[in-house]
Amino acid sequence: MLVKTEGPPNARIFLVGEAPGADENLLGRPFVSHAGKVLDSLLSYAGINRLDCLVGNVAREQPPGNKIEFFFEDSKCTKPKTLMLKYVNMLQQEIIQYNPNIVVGLGATALWALTGMRGIQSFRGYVQECTLVPGKKVLCTYHPAAVSRDWSLQFPAVMDLRKALRNSDTPDIPKDTRALRCNPSKREFIQYLQWLTFDWKDPIALDIETKANCHIDILGLAHSPNNAISFEILSGGRPKYEPREELEIWYWLSRALEVRPSIMHNGLFDACVLWLRNRVLTKTIFADTLIGAHVCWPEHPRSLGFLSSICLNVPAWKHQQTLTPTLYNAADAANTYGVWEVLSEELDRQKIRHTFDFEMSQVFPAGMLQLQGISVDKESQNDLLNSPKQDDLGRVIGIRPRLSLLTNEINRILNKNVNLNSPKQLQQVLYTDLGLPEQYRRRASINDPRKVTADSEALQKLSKINDNPALTMILEWKKLDKLQQFVDVTTSPEGKVHTSYNITGATMQREAKGLVVDDENDYRSFGRWSSSKSIILPFGSGNLQNVPRAARKIYRSPTGYSFISADYIQAEAVVVAYIINDLQLIRMFEDSFGKSRQYRKENNLDVHRITASQLFGIPIDKVTPDQRQVGKTLRHANNYSAGPGVLAAKLGIGMKEAKYLMNLYHQRNPMLRIWHQKVQNELRSTKILYNLLGRKHQFTERWSDELFRSAYSYIPQSTVGDLLNMSLVKIYNNYGDRIDIALQLHDAVYVIVPDHLISWAMQVMRECMLHPLQVNGMDFKIDIDFSIGPSWGEMEEVEYTDYVKSNLPVLPN
DNA sequence: GATTTTACGTA
DNA sequence: CGTACGTAAAATCT
Numbered sequence: 001m002l003v004k005t006e007g008p009p010n011a012r013i014f015l016v017g018e019a020p021g022a023d024e025n026l027l028g029r030p031f032v033s034h035a036g037k038v039l040d041s042l043l044s045y046a047g048i049n050r051l052d053c054l055v056g057n058v059a060r061e062q063p064p065g066n067k068i069e070f071f072f073e074d075s076k077c078t079k080p081k082t083l084m085l086k087y088v089n090m091l092q093q094e095i096i097q098y099n100p101n102i103v104v105g106l107g108a109t110a111l112w113a114l115t116g117m118r119g120i121q122s123f124r125g126y127v128q129e130c131t132l133v134p135g136k137k138v139l140c141t142y143h144p145a146a147v148s149r150d151w152s153l154q155f156p157a158v159m160d161l162r163k164a165l166r167n168s169d170t171p172d173i174p175k176d177t178r179a180l181r182c183n184p185s186k187r188e189f190i191q192y193l194q195w196l197t198f199d200w201k202d203p204i205a206l207d208i209e210t211k212a213n214c215h216i217d218i219l220g221l222a223h224s225p226n227n228a229i230s231f232e233i234l235s236g237g238r239p240k241y242e243p244r245e246e247l248e249i250w251y252w253l254s255r256a257l258e259v260r261p262s263i264m265h266n267g268l269f270d271a272c273v274l275w276l277r278n279r280v281l282t283k284t285i286f287a288d289t290l291i292g293a294h295v296c297w298p299e300h301p302r303s304l305g306f307l308s309s310i311c312l313n314v315p316a317w318k319h320q321q322t323l324t325p326t327l328y329n330a331a332d333a334a335n336t337y338g339v340w341e342v343l344s345e346e347l348d349r350q351k352i353r354h355t356f357d358f359e360m361s362q363v364f365p366a367g368m369l370q371l372q373g374i375s376v377d378k379e380s381q382n383d384l385l386n387s388p389k390q391d392d393l394g395r396v397i398g399i400r401p402r403l404s405l406l407t408n409e410i411n412r413i414l415n416k417n418v419n420l421n422s423p424k425q426l427q428q429v430l431y432t433d434l435g436l437p438e439q440y441r442r443r444a445s446i447n448d449p450r451k452v453t454a455d456s457e458a459l460q461k462l463s464k465i466n467d468n469p470a471l472t473m474i475l476e477w478k479k480l481d482k483l484q485q486f487v488d489v490t491t492s493p494e495g496k497v498h499t500s501y502n503i504t505g506a507t508m509q510r511e512a513k514g515l516v517v518d519d520e521n522d523y524r525s526f527g528r529w530s531s532s533k534s535i536i537l538p539f540g541s542g543n544l545q546n547v548p549r550a551a552r553k554i555y556r557s558p559t560g561y562s563f564i565s566a567d568y569i570q571a572e573a574v575v576v577a578y579i580i581n582d583l584q585l586i587r588m589f590e591d592s593f594g595k596s597r598q599y600r601k602e603n604n605l606d607v608h609r610i611t612a613s614q615l616f617g618i619p620i621d622k623v624t625p626d627q628r629q630v631g632k633t634l635r636h637a638n639n640y641s642a643g644p645g646v647l648a649a650k651l652g653i654g655m656k657e658a659k660y661l662m663n664l665y666h667q668r669n670p671m672l673r674i675w676h677q678k679v680q681n682e683l684r685s686t687k688i689l690y691n692l693l694g695r696k697h698q699f700t701e702r703w704s705d706e707l708f709r710s711a712y713s714y715i716p717q718s719t720v721g722d723l724l725n726m727s728l729v730k731i732y733n734n735y736g737d738r739i740d741i742a743l744q745l746h747d748a749v750y751v752i753v754p755d756h757l758i759s760w761a762m763q764v765m766r767e768c769m770l771h772p773l774q775v776n777g778m779d780f781k782i783d784i785d786f787s788i789g790p791s792w793g794e795m796e797e798v799e800y801t802d803y804v805k806s807n808l809p810v811l812p813n
Numbered sequence: 814g815a816t817t818t819t820a821c822g823t824a
Numbered sequence: 825c826g827t828a829c830g831t832a833a834a835a836t837c838t
Binding site: 075419421422423424425442443446447448482485502505526528529530531532533541542543545546636637638639640641642643645646705706709710712713714717718721746 | 826
């Protein structure tokens, strides 16, 4: 059945979808199916009444199998068939006839029909001119069916519709009033920098483009959202100016950045490059739009293109990058300025500027950590990799010789050469050649399909039911092969490795086609830093927060210096105890605060022993090590609402026993379930939670157990993350000249200090780290433990009180 | 050649 | 039915 456009003929907004589905076909009306319901909900969030709009589709009848490709010659939908051309023509006539103020295209097909463009992700959210009916205003966004499939698209779709509503008052296409000046002469550019330095009083936006090895290619500056200038430093990868001339540019840029606060998008990168390559110090990063977006909308994409599409009324420009790089760069700078103005208001509206200021304070320490790097000891590295020495059991120690020995042995037993890194080949060996029972991966949800796996958990299980020696050898090989990746790392000419600490969490940048692009996928980011490969100094294994213990020995402090680590003790457990008001645990944490490990042990001040004693109803000093282990695993599993299957696997017991233990645990600790219920209630209205330091997170997942589990972990995890970062900033700001911060590991900070400063450093670090937290009307602090060692891998626990005798920090000469 | 899947390291 | 993160290699898609 042909589906006609419907709605008031004098409507200001014309909503255009793709093609009718089954329900539409049946009723002869557009958007009446599930996608129609989603559309209604998106419109209502945007403040639009569907009855005020014209609603229709590009294609007027349902394609077989709902496949839009039906209307095209090719699978990429670039060459329309005659039928499709007829429909596009009909749409054109309708737009002319009804003459709405704005046409809103829903989905890729509508975008193509209205503007001739491809790629809804790149061009959604921008007000542009319709090519189908020249002079007509168009804005495209995601199709409701796409939103329904991927809920994370809801936010941009609603923001786009709001923009469409704002633009529906008049048919005028907003004029782009920006003055984007490209390629000024060197003289003009320097005059501009001087003008910024002496005559301009407001912040300036800055953006750099870089070529190979992060050398600055183009420099963009803006002094308002409407005024930007872009200047080329390199041409075809070669300097355009004599060193003396270039120096003049850097000098005046430094002068400008010394007095003008700067606005940047991911300024940590720009500031690091400016300092490393050109010794230009960005003295005041006044505002960072990446950080602003992370604080305002942590769950959403935050590339500059996306933010501009949400916040501004400018045309899409990201596609200009290759052809007109300076224009692109100037637009980057101007739009950064514009986005910041919107974000700044949003920070106040949401009352979360304190979180923004806190994240901004982390920029310099994080940048310093990236540029400084950490030294690799070649001798330890070589030893670990190649040592021919043997251990007590006569096995070679070196990773490489051990690996090749194992490979030979495994191939001999299996009687074929197997690539053990290939899950496919390994499955073939295990389940076909050896005929072992298939093992399945644990599912995220009971509804997910079962999948065969050959991971280490599967191998472990198989090795218990089958005595083929190859199984344990494969396990050892896999472990060692992984370890090798962390030990066999390339270092910089200075013998260092570097990592990029990302304040805004989940990876923002990834290399593709030699360009740095923003990743528009998963955005969770609970406020903890992530660590990834530094694009500026790409040496080492990248992420330094997941280096295995066994590989840490290669990171050694210079002679006369030591590593000190300070880690929060049982940090998440402490937070949970106070939140759920577990009085017994709270008392235990208070009794053990500031006490030595020995004291804690002698007085049974141990979470897991307490759990076991509650569980088995026995006195705390009668708890056996096995019972303590049960207590530990159970607490862990329950804190994050794991299922009995996991517990059964971890403790090596049956499902029935596991269920019994879990029930018993909850009977003895009813507060946990009550708190979980409370979290669910808080989620119900807005899906917003706050951690103990006032960091806000709005969850986007649909109402499900997965959402709950994610939410239960949010408060303790992000509180501890923020706490550690707060401490790290304090250590950097107050003592950064003497204490070299080396690593950030979520709940621990590692520093390198001269040996004679060890006791002083421990004292001031402790002072920086014991920050009070509040919950349920209680004040509390999370205690810290220290370790010291000559390398990251050889740290020994030490007692604070053994090192620090006085109460006042005294700096030795 | 680009993208997705599988696996695995840390807190 | 722990969550959070990043990277490498294989498998798969186009």
